[in-house]
Amino acid sequence: MHPQRERLHNELHARPSIYFDEPATLHHYALLDEAGACEAVLARLVERTGAPPPVDAVQQILEVEGLTLKWERHTEFLTLTLLAPREPEETAWPLPPPLLETLVAGHEDQLIGVTQVLVASAHRWAGSAAAYGLRDPAGSRVGDGDAIVWSDFRLTEQGINRLLLVNQGLDAFRLGRMTRRLLEIETYRMMASLALPLAKELERELQVHEQELGELSERNAEGQAESSRPLLAALSSLSARLERSGARSRRRFSATEAYARIVFTRIEELRESRVGDSPGLGTFILRRFRPTVHFCASIHRRQQDLAESVARLNDLLRTRAQVEIEEQNAAMLASLNERTSSQLKIQKAVEGLSIIVISYYLFSLFKLGLQSLDALGVSIVPAVAAAVLGPLGLSIIGVLAWRIRRVKQH
Structure with missing residues (x-):
């Protein structure tokens, strides 16, 4: 078992x-x-x-x-x-x-x-x-x-x-069950009606929230030049207040719905018929109780609809903010590309100047060497010196330029 x-x-x-x-x-x-x-x-x-x-x-x-x-x-x-x-x-x-x-x-x-x-x-x-x-x-x-x-x-x-x-x-059994139904109708009717004062209070709050949401929607639709950050801050504040309001009322409205179903079921179980010209007991209760239940249910639906509207507007603003961030990133990348291009041009100019300076330095050394040999009594024909040292200098300068390019590539 x-x-x-x-x-x-x-x-x-x-x-x-x-x-x-x-x-x-x-x-x-x-x-x-x-x-x-x-x-x-x-x-x-x-x-x-x-x-x-x-x-x-x-x-x-x-x-x-x-x-x-x-x-x-x-x-x-x-x-x-x-x-x-x-x-x-x-x-x-x-x-x-x-x-x-x-x-x-x-x-x-x-x-x-x-x-x-x-x-x-x-x-x-x-x-x-x-x-x-x-x-x-x-x-x-x-x-x-x-x-x-x-x-x-x-x-x-x-x-x-x-x-x-x-x-x-x-008989005694049916009489006990009948009185129980009547007492349950009264008890659950009162328990369901507990949400009515809260619903009236929330109605005033929802009117303010709906007006605020309308203003934020207008700002989002018309103020494209406005940054999305202030709108997101205002919308987050509205969403927090709605969530607090929903947490305060959600349980009460759910209980009202459950209690109301019990009341409606117990009235059906009475199996009523009219007595003369008097209004029926169940008819009298439902005529005045149903509007209370419907009013609470409508306030609960308004809360949910407003929360969904706030969530949709929040998604739109976040999308807009994401687009703004992507545009900023694109502008930043373009600026980096321009800066990199400028750096490359400067680097090329520096490389050229470096080669010129090194070339001047080499030829100066060659000149000093030839002058030293002439002072020692070794005469060198200028044409021969140019034929030998010219290609050598150019080779050295070429090797230096090749090394600079390899370093830059790595």
Whole structure:
């Protein structure tokens, strides 16, 4: 057996739902995993139960103080879902149990979602969503008509989003899965919307960057006499700022895309149908949520397109700089050729002068030698001396010229 076979197979049962019968109330908290919030909540939960979770556990269903609590850890957040049975005379929307408030105490700033689901039976509910304080609610039949879900998506003074589920034919298993879908829609919708403030901030930055890129493109197209070095410096600065902006937002936009897909999938799994003239629950969410997702996606595409445009302009400028360098090299080589030619001419002149000087020096020596012989009483006929010493001198001068040429060739 493969060592990971059992673990991989059990992923099918990794995140079970809480199964229950109505009437009941579900309190759902979602906390961002920041400032050690998740670790602190789980540590307090262990103190309450006295039983640490299994190693590598990402979720657990516990009985705490007579209530059913499920915690579930995700990549960026932790969720707490508390199931509380309802009494017939209980108020419609009870406050969250003190247990939840104790677990998240000190980390309220990390609460990204607080949702309350009131589950009532079809034969015992008040008969209208307005009776539960929901104003202009959206409602849908879900689960092929076996339940009706209502919500006005307005936060209470405590920041709680309320949903009313009227069960008409769901058993405990289907009811647990249905409420899980509803809670996941709300949680992932909020997690996906985390990118919206960042996208609005980046929109202003991108406008400045696009304007700057346009100016650099105009300078590159029209200012051919301008050196490419200042343009490359400005473009490098723009590219660095774009890279910093992309590094800051890339992970957030990717997470938004993934969370949005989950929301869309969970809404499809509701299998909705309309209730009277009320807007459908999924329709209401998508009509307002899709623009957020599309806006974030468009900002992400603008970032990528702008980065590609900067890269193309950078390539053009580098090509231009390379051409300028090649032209400078060609001019330098031409100057070297001219200098070498001048040096060769000077060298030839020096060689000629050297031969003339050496010739004069030789003939002077020959003359002194002949004068010395005449002083010693040896008379030499000038014609004979010229016939003998002339070819000898010319031979010596020829050998010297030949040696100079050989040295220059080497």
